[in-house]
Amino acid sequence: MARNLRLTPLLLPLLFLTALIKTAHAGGIAIYWGQNGNEGTLTDTCATGRYSYVNVAFLNKFGNGQTPDINLAGHCNPASNGCTIVSDGIRNCQKRGIKVMLSIGGGIGSYSLASAADAENVAQYLWNNFLGGKSSSRPLGDAVLDGIDFDIELGSTQYWEDLAKYLKAYSKPERKVYLSAAPQCPFPDSFLGTALNTGLFDYVWIQFYNNAPCQYSSGNISNLISSWNRWTTSIKAGRIFLGLPAAPQAAGSGYIPPDVLTSKILPIIRKSPKYGGVMFWSKYYDDQTGYSSTILKSV
8 A cells, every 4th residue: 555655754764863863973083193203104004994184293392492393203203204104195185075184292202382372382383284274394394284182291381272272273164173182081181171171172082091090990991981971071172082002012901802892892982972982002002913803894
């Protein structure tokens, strides 16, 4: 009978809504690249099809009157302009729709901000040397990165909100400057707490590792979930990501077996309207374990 066919149009809005919900909660994987010369090139990294965001790590010397310096470990030598070759990789990644950020800071380095004026100078340097500005000495060549990632783990605890404001001021409708951050999971983050309150950050990948009170431990997910809920309901950010080590040896603690992540944790955190996906440290360790490949369809 034809009667059932008349109901079909009524199903279309429902199917569309279901698809929309799935799309809204579909996540991506962010990866840190640059701290191990044996992890492949940036072009290789993006060609895997596993990542939606790549953080080039690190610019680990800047601020307080210092001459900024980038450290990409065994990939290239910036002192001889050897890192300009990375421009090809940046462009290749962007052609695939992958956002490429410059990560500033890191666990080892010499960086700090002495004042709001210092933050403005650093923002101008970043704009001219890595983003849409002009400079005769662009360390990664002439490719324009999508934005700046704040991985601030030492130095001063002040003026990071000023740096965020000055960087965001360069953003234009035709070429947005994206901001991301990698705070530690204890809330609020001692370095980036004030900056994250500005609401200027598009992506926040929280480090749920090396922090016992808010990470996964021996089958216990409650501390992690509690921390996740606090972060996602407390800060104004575009998307929030679960930051994890890609291998047991990638961090001191906090590694989550892939099956635990996909069966027990992702089904819960994906319900958050701010859920963005998973971040891994790092490409080198992900190559060793294949973690991102294992979880990609569940993210």
